[in-house]
Amino acid sequence: MPLYEYYCRHCDGVFEYFRPIRDAALPAPCPQCHQEGQRIMSTFTAFTMRDGYPRRLPDKGTYWHLGREVKRLATRMRHYEHPELAEPEPQPMPTKGELKEKEERKRAAEEEKRYLDRWGMEKVGDRLLLPAPKQRRKTGGRTIITPQGRAESQD
Numbered sequence: 001m002p003l004y005e006y007y008c009r010h011c012d013g014v015f016e017y018f019r020p021i022r023d024a025a026l027p028a029p030c031p032q033c034h035q036e037g038q039r040i041m042s043t044f045t046a047f048t049m050r051d052g053y054p055r056r057l058p059d060k061g062t063y064w065h066l067g068r069e070v071k072r073l074a075t076r077m078r079h080y081e082h083p084e085l086a087e088p089e090p091q092p093m094p095t096k097g098e099l100k101e102k103e104e105r106k107r108a109a110e111e112e113k114r115y116l117d118r119w120g121m122e123k124v125g126d127r128l129l130l131p132a133p134k135q136r137r138k139t140g141g142r143t144i145i146t147p148q149g150r151a152e153s154q155d
């Protein structure tokens with residue numbers, strides 16, 4: 001049996017109803033108020049509106065946006081696209097300036113690494129770790145061994 005669409009004047013809503021073709025033109029019972037609804041053309045889905053949006057029965061509190069069901073009204077739309085239906089936005093292509101900046105950052109990082117390697121230093125976060133002393137230091141006749149074998153720079 002085909003599906004037909006009907007309009008209930010009482011509820012001001014559109015509902016669907018399965019019935020034989022020969023009965024299509026007859027009024028159909030509204031699922032909400034059981035009063036008779038008049039048949040409408042199924043392409044005419046935007047027949048009745050809620051806050052300016054098409055509404056259907058049984059009323060689930062949803063809205064219809066360009067023939068598709070959505071939970072909430074769109075407050076902001078780009079190009080009439082409802083946020084619930086919108087495709088995820090593609091990642092914007094990096095601009096020429098951004099690419100250049102990235103390249104420069106990379107080069108600076110490489111240069112810094114070369115410098116640190118040369119002096120046996122290590123960078124942890126924004127702290128610079130000095131190389132581990134190779135020999136024991138003598139202070140006042142006592143031998144001090146640094147805790148982790150390396151000292152942190154103070155700045």
Ligand SMILES: [Zn+2]
Pocket residue numbers: 008009010011012030031032033034035
């Ligand atoms: Zn009704």
